[in-house]
Amino acid sequence: MNDAKxxxxxxxxxxxxxxxxxNPFTWxxxxxxxxxxxxxxxxxxxxxxxxxxxxxxxxxxEQFGEADALAGVATxxxxxxALAADQLKLPFLYVRPKPKDHGLGNQIEGRYExxxxxxxxxxxxxxGKSSLQAVDALVAAGLEIVGMVSIFTYDFAVxxxxxxARGLKYHPLTSxxxxxxxxxxxxxxxPEQAVQLLQWREDPANWTGV
Numbered sequence: 492m493n494d495a496k497x498x499x500x501x502x503x504x505x506x507x508x509x510x511x512x513x514n515p516f517t518w519x520x521x522x523x524x525x526x527x528x529x530x531x532x533x534x535x536x537x538x539x540x541x542x543x544x545x546x547x548x549x550x551x552x553e554q555f556g557e558a559d560a561l562a563g564v565a566t567x568x569x570x571x572x573a574l575a576a577d578q579l580k581l582p583f584l585y586v587r588p589k590p591k592d593h594g595l596g597n598q599i600e601g602r603y604e605x606x607x608x609x610x611x612x613x614x615x616x617x618x619g620k621s622s623l624q625a626v627d628a629l630v631a632a633g634l635e636i637v638g639m640v641s642i643f644t645y646d647f648a649v650x651x652x653x654x655x656a657r658g659l660k661y662h663p664l665t666s667x668x669x670x671x672x673x674x675x676x677x678x679x680x681x682p683e684q685a686v687q688l689l690q691w692r693e694d695p696a697n698w699t700g701v
Contacts, residue, residue, distance in 0.1 A: 494546070498665035499673045501542055502643065505533045510674055512684050515698075522695050525688050526667065530614040530642050534570055543664070544574045547640055550662050551575060551610060555638050559607040562586055562599070562634075564625045571642065572612035584609070586625040598628050605633030613641035616663065619650035623657065638662065643670075646692060667692055 502508045509516075512525040533539055551558065560582040563572025569585045576583035584601035603609075609629055613622055626636050638660035644650065646666045654661045671688055674680045680688065691698040 495663075495665040495669045496673060498543065498546055498642070499670045501539045502528070502530070502533065502665065502670070503673070503677075505536045505539050507532045508643075508670060510670075510680060510688075512680065512688055523698055524695065525691055525698075526645075526670075528615050528643050528645075530571075531567055533642075540574075543642060544571070544578060546664050547571065547575045547612075547642070548578045550640055550664065551579060554660070554662055555610045555640075557608050558610045558637055560584060560601075560603060560609055561612050562601075562609050562625070562629055563612045564622060567614035568612045568641075571614055575612060584629075586611075586628050588621065588624065599632055603632070603634060607634050608637045609634045610637055611639040613639060615643040615645070616641045616650055616661075617645050618647060619653045622650075623653060623659075626657070626659065640664070643667075645695075647695065648693075 507528060507530050509527045510525060515523040515525050516527045518524055533543055558581065561572045561576045562584040563569040565585055565587050572585065573583050582602065584599055584603055587598050587600070590598040611622065611625055611629070616622055622639060629636060636659065641663045642665070644663035644666050646668055668689065671680070671685050675682060675685050
């Protein structure tokens with residue numbers, strides 16, 4: 492199993508995660524958020540990138556050894572899926588949000604055969620909507636989804652419920668609660684702030700700040 496605390500540490504080292512409870516970020520959805528996670532930046536740090544890749548491969552090997560191929564969710568899951576597939580010597584696919592409007596019109600890129608067992612690779616999970624859209628596209632193509640792995644999850648109840656309803660086995664390398672625990676240890680946030688930040692996770696749509 493992977494060490495969620497060390498993964499959170501590496502994300503902080505790469506400045507992939509920023510906590511700003513006093514001046515929250517605004518997501519595309521309009522939600523106010525005290526955290527911004529950009530795992531794309533980790534790709535620019537070779538040693539951290541290699542560590543995250545190794546942690547992901549450990550989980551894939553231990554939890555999803557039956558996988559025939561990996562499928563990255565475009566765009567941020569593509570690089571991580573390709574890195575892991577290369578390490579494990581597995582075929583790799585990626586899934587667009589929707590079919591191309593030109594060329595072959597593919598939504599799934601890569602070679603595959605119906606019935607293959609697939610693990611979906613994400614960089615992070617918030618509500619789980621984009622992840623399940625990718626799952627639906629793969630299932631429609633006749634592929635069997637055996638699970639999903641991501642680097643980070645906000646650990647929203649809505650995502651957990653959606654995955655459970657679909658029977659989707661999911662394993663994040665680290666999570667928002669673990670990140671807050673580490674941030675407290677490092678003195679980045681105070682205990683009272685941590686309580687408020689955990690409250691954001693319970694109802695992010697209506698959170699207005701600390």
